[in-house]
Amino acid sequence: MANVEGTQTAEEEIKRASDFLRGDLSADIENAEPNMASTSEHLLKFHGIYAQDNRDVRRERSLAGETLDYIFMVRVAIPGGKLNPDQWLALDQVASDLADGTIRLTTRQAVQFHGVVKKGLRPMAFELDAHLMTSFGACGDVVRNTVMCPDLLANGANARLVVMADHIARTFKPTTRAHWEIFVNGEKSASSEPDNEHDFYGTTYLPRKFKIAIASPHENCVDILAQDLGLIPATHNELGEGFNVVVAGGLGRSYAQPDTFARLADPLTFVTYAEVDDLIRAVLATFRDLGDRTNRRRARMKYIAADVGVDQFRREIEARLGHELRAPHALKFGAADDHLGWSNLSDGSAQLGIRVGAGRVSDRPDGKGLRTALRVIAQTLPVNFIITAQQDILITSISPNDRGSVESILARNAVRGVEELGNVERSALACPALPTCSQALGEAERKLPDVVALVQTQLDANGLSKRRLQLRMTGCPNGCARPAVAEVGIVGKTKNTYDLYLGGGPRGDRLASLYREKVKIDDLPSVLEPLFERWKNEGLEGEAFGDFFNRVETP
Numbered sequence: 001m002a003n004v005e006g007t008q009t010a011e012e013e014i015k016r017a018s019d020f021l022r023g024d025l026s027a028d029i030e031n032a033e034p035n036m037a038s039t040s041e042h043l044l045k046f047h048g049i050y051a052q053d054n055r056d057v058r059r060e061r062s063l064a065g066e067t068l069d070y071i072f073m074v075r076v077a078i079p080g081g082k083l084n085p086d087q088w089l090a091l092d093q094v095a096s097d098l099a100d101g102t103i104r105l106t107t108r109q110a111v112q113f114h115g116v117v118k119k120g121l122r123p124m125a126f127e128l129d130a131h132l133m134t135s136f137g138a139c140g141d142v143v144r145n146t147v148m149c150p151d152l153l154a155n156g157a158n159a160r161l162v163v164m165a166d167h168i169a170r171t172f173k174p175t176t177r178a179h180w181e182i183f184v185n186g187e188k189s190a191s192s193e194p195d196n197e198h199d200f201y202g203t204t205y206l207p208r209k210f211k212i213a214i215a216s217p218h219e220n221c222v223d224i225l226a227q228d229l230g231l232i233p234a235t236h237n238e239l240g241e242g243f244n245v246v247v248a249g250g251l252g253r254s255y256a257q258p259d260t261f262a263r264l265a266d267p268l269t270f271v272t273y274a275e276v277d278d279l280i281r282a283v284l285a286t287f288r289d290l291g292d293r294t295n296r297r298r299a300r301m302k303y304i305a306a307d308v309g310v311d312q313f314r315r316e317i318e319a320r321l322g323h324e325l326r327a328p329h330a331l332k333f334g335a336a337d338d339h340l341g342w343s344n345l346s347d348g349s350a351q352l353g354i355r356v357g358a359g360r361v362s363d364r365p366d367g368k369g370l371r372t373a374l375r376v377i378a379q380t381l382p383v384n385f386i387i388t389a390q391q392d393i394l395i396t397s398i399s400p401n402d403r404g405s406v407e408s409i410l411a412r413n414a415v416r417g418v419e420e421l422g423n424v425e426r427s428a429l430a431c432p433a434l435p436t437c438s439q440a441l442g443e444a445e446r447k448l449p450d451v452v453a454l455v456q457t458q459l460d461a462n463g464l465s466k467r468r469l470q471l472r473m474t475g476c477p478n479g480c481a482r483p484a485v486a487e488v489g490i491v492g493k494t495k496n497t498y499d500l501y502l503g504g505g506p507r508g509d510r511l512a513s514l515y516r517e518k519v520k521i522d523d524l525p526s527v528l529e530p531l532f533e534r535w536k537n538e539g540l541e542g543e544a545f546g547d548f549f550n551r552v553e554t555p
Contacts, residue, residue, distance in 0.1 A: 006294035014039050015141070015204045020176035020195040021046045029182070034118055035070040046142065046205075047179050048075045048135025049121060056435040072116045073436060074099075074124055077138035080148035080165030080214075081109030081387035085378040088385050090131040092375050098124045103371065105359035107429060107481060108211070109387045110138055110145045114436050125183035136179035141206040143172040143284070149216040150339050150386045152233070154396050155346045158241065160273055161233060164214055171277055172212075172284070174201055200284035207291030208299040210284065211250075213389075214243075220333040220508040222389045223482050225249050225264040228301050229283055232331065234270060242272040244329050247283060248305035248313065251479040254297045255493070262484035262511055263302040266310050267328030268317070282321035290316065335506040335544070336470075338390050338427055341418040342403075350398040352406060355421055358430040358445040359391030364414075373413035377406060391429055423468050424456045429482065433475025433492065440475035442492030448473055451490065451521060458525045462532045469545055470506055473498075484511055487546035488528075493518050500527065503549040510550060 014023070021043055028040040036044065041051040054069035061068055076091070083091075091111055095103050100115030116124060128134055138145055148165040176195045197203070214231045215224035224230035224246060231243040249265030271279050287301045290308075305313040318324050340353035356370065363369030377383060377395060381402050386394040398406055410417075418426070428451075431437070433444035451473060459465055472486040477499075483489025489501035489512045497518035504512035516527055531549065539548045 008293045009296055011042055011296060012204055012293050014042050018043055019178075020197055020203070021140075021174070021178040022176075022182065025178075025182050029118065029121060034067065036118070044072075046137070046140030046174070047125075047183060048077065048138035048140075049073070050075075050139065050438075052436045052438055054115075054435050055438075055440075070118070071114070071436070072118065072121060073432075074113045074116050074121070074135050075106070075138040076111040076113075076128060076133055076135050077145040077169065078110050078133070078387060079146050079169040080153055081150070081389075082153060082165075083385040083387070085381075085383065085385075087131050087133060088374065088378045090127060090133070092371065092378075094124055094127055095371075098127075101362070103361040104432065105356055105361065105387045105391045105393060107359075107389050107391055108145050109147045109389055111387070112432070114432070122183050125179070129180075129184045134179070136183075137169075137173050139209075141208055141210075142174055142201065143168070143210045143212060145169070146212045146214065147222045147389050148214040149219070149221055150388055150394055150396075151216050151218075151337070152214060153386060154351055154394075157346070158233070161214075164231070168212055168280070172198070172280065174198065174205070200281055200288055202288065204293075206284065206288055207293050208296060208301075210287065210301065212280070215333075216337075218334050219337045221336040221339065223336075223485055223508040224333075225508055226251050226482055226485060227265060228287075229280060230265055231276070234329065236270055236272070239270070239272050242270055243276065244331060245269050245271055245279065246331070247317075248302045248310075250300045250302040251482055251484040252300070253477040253479065253484075255477055257295075257297050260297055260303075261306075262479065263306060264485075264509070264511060266305065267331055268314065269325035269328050271326075278321065279317075282317050285320045286313070286316045289320075333507040333509055336390075336427075336508060338392065339388055339394060340392065340421075340426065345396070348400070349396070350400060350403055351394055351396040352398065353388070353392055353394045353418070354410070354415065355418065355426060356392050357425070358428075358432075358448050360445065361393070368413045370413065370415050373410050373415050376409050376413075380409075381405060390427065422452070422456045423466065424459065424471055425452045427468070427470050428452050429472040429486075431474045431478075431480040437475060439478055440492065442475050442495050442498060444473045444475040444481070444492065447521060451524065454521070454525050455488070455528065458528055458532055462529070462536050464532060464536055467535075467545070468506075470504070485509075486512055487544065487549070488512075490519075490524075496520060500524075502531070503546050503554065505546050505550070506544045510546070512546070513550075513554065515553075 023043045028036045050073040098120040099113035104112040146165040146168045210228045212229045213222040213227040226249045230246040234244045245268045246265035247268045251262040254260045290304045292299045363371045384397045430444040430448040433440040470487040472481045472483040473490040474481045475492040485504040491499045500516045500519050501512035502515040
């Protein structure tokens with residue numbers, strides 16, 4: 001099977017000519033301009049950096065003939081979301097010194113900093129490196145940050161499983177020294193040895209991004225079927241411990257191209273621990289060879305599987321692997337756990353999951369808030385932290401004697417406990433959207449509290465205040481908050497309207513359906529009210545809204 005025919009995109013030539021992701025980045029960073037050249041902006045993504053501008057003032061500045069308010073977003077890859085206290089304190093300090101004073105937690109267990117100016121990029125990279133963190137590979141056409149269910153980390157009886165996210169990050173990170181030279185060390189390596197990049201990356205890397213997740217076999221908090229490749233721990237009757245593998249999922253779409261769509265991953269095979277790396281290499285090589293490099297909107301791996309069919313896609317992987325794959329096992333997931341509140345861990349310590357609204361860790365104007373609370377906890381107690389795929393944070397490894405101290409610090413900073421959360425608020429997700437994201441068509445993070453309040457009020461009015469409801473909101477159809485598998489997905493269509501998707505499953509195993517286009521936020525209650533009334537009157541006992549909607553509304 002040959003590559004997709006046609007003229008390759010400009011981004012492919014930029015990668016090919018970049019000398020393994022170097023390009024003109026060093027010169028562009030050093031000049032006095034507040035922004036970067038367009039070719040450098042593309043290469044920056046591989047280094048975990050997005051070039052942006054403050055869209056709240058874009059029109060005002062343009063009309064005044066002023067330079068745009070150029071800023072950068074820096075994403076730090078945190079495999080499995082695991083952080084020790086020193087690392088959290090370093091992130092907290094960077095937020096004050098080099099960013100906008102907030103720390104944003106993502107749905108891929110990474111950390112983002114917004115409002116960084118160009119002269120802050122190198123100091124930030126240096127500080128991250130000093131604490132064994134990096135933004136390199138957090139974006140770009142490579143294997144992104146590997147997400148992992150917190151239960152596998154906190155209660156993992158299998159030591160190999162606990163380190164799996166770190167192992168994948170080390171094994172599949174690009175080997176080029178470009179990031180170290182440009183951002184950390186500040187000068188070209190003295191060695192004349194050429195870069196020896198992974199074969200599955202080559203000189204032009206992958207056609208687009210590649211996402212890997214490791215799920216619990218019991219619940220699906222990481223949305224494993226939305227990943228390019230997913231690993232679910234399992235035990236084979238003959239081969240022992242390993243993973244059931246799923247491939248070719250992805251949720252992003254483009255309004256401009258109707259042949260783009262969300263797709264759930266398909267079961268592929270079972271592999272042992274010893275076979276994982278070779279399988280991932282074979283899948284990456286298949287993506288490298290067959291992915292569409294002529295159209296970035298259709299360059300994700302899911303479109304290969306959709307276009308050629310699952311059976312042919314499987315044979316392509318087998319050809320690169322060198323042998324046939326075992327037959328896949330049927331998969332069944334429980335509802336996603338948000339991991340909030342107190343829980344006891346298998347080693348005798350405790351864990352506390354804290355809700356972080358839209359993932360934004362910040363303080364109020366009076367200096368109190370979650371950011372201060374987490375800083376004090378990291379400074380005074382021997383704990384660790386885990387960022388979750390629900391944009392929340394877990395304080396883990398808490399000694400039983402320190403539970404009171406943790407609760408006291410949180411109370412002094414007015415951090416709300418899980419018992420104070422509404423049932424919509426508890427699991428609601430949103431992407432940053434405006435004013436920083438260049439792709440955003442409408443608001444998301446800033447509007448989420450209003451949307452949550454509107455939907456919760458409608459539930460209360462229908463006597464459904466105790467029912468859980470999974471709501472996710474994004475400013476565009478790229479789907480960074482995974483609305484395509486939500487019970488209620490709200491996706492930006494214009495500056496003031498949203499497409500409404502309903503019927504995804506709380507287990508992440510079903511796509512939501514487009515229910516209504518171009519809905520205004522204020523009209524959401526009237527659109528949802530009749531459905532909520534039917535859910536109350538016609539729903540089965542314990543039936544989630546997404547399951548109810550799919551049962552009664554889907555042909």
